[in-house]
Amino acid sequence: MFLVLRFYPGSENSELNNFVFNNIHKVxxxxxxxxxxxxxxxxxxxxYLRHPMLIGLTIWATTHLLxxxxxxxDIFFFAMIAFNIYMIIGIETRDRFNLKASKCSWKNDLAVVALGLIGHVSLIKLHYFLSGVSLS
Incomplete structure (x- = not known):
């Protein structure tokens, strides 16, 4: 059986519950x-992160698990987290000596942030149509 800390209204962890529900949208x-x-x-x-997609999916799965x-x-999100951690460890083990120095551009970083925020807003707007779960 899974040991999961449940966050729901009226629980004994009401301060933690309020913190999670009020701040999950910031992560x-x-x-x-x-x-x-x-x-x-x-x-x-x-x-610097080397595996931004796997780290991003782990953050996404963790917030949804909470x-x-x-x-x-829970089974789906636990499996997603475990798979992402397994892949990060496997890729790091395989490629630990194959580090390539690439010239990074701040312009590309701005594009990443802008497209990421646009994608996030569009996922919020389309959340009900994509997953069947309303965010309101």
């Missing part, structure tokens, strides 16, 4: 930016 744009960073070449996100209350969704 998700970071996830969108990191996912976009994997597709735009020569940016600082990719240079706010969902159904066990079938």
């Amino acid at each position: 998700l744009p970071v996830s969108s930016i990191l996912i976009i960073a994997a597709y735009i070449p020569n940016n600082h996100f990719k240079k 706010i969902n209350t159904q066990y079938n969704q």
Whole structure:
């Protein structure tokens, strides 16, 4: 059985519950930016994090795991987190000596942030149509 800390109204962790529900929307744009960073070449996100998509998906899955209350969704998000961590460790083990220095551009970083925020806003607007879950 999974040990999951549940956040729901009226729980004994009401301060933690309020903190999570009121601040979860501040973390998700970071996830969108990191996912976009994997597709735009020569940016600082990719240079320093090396696996921005896997890290972004891990952040996305963790935030959704904290706010969902159904066990079938828990299994999906736990599997997503475990797979991403496994892939990061595997890729780092394979490529630890194959480091390439690339010239990064701040212009590409601005493009990553702008496209990530645009993508995040569009995902918020289309969340109900994509997942069937209303955010209001």
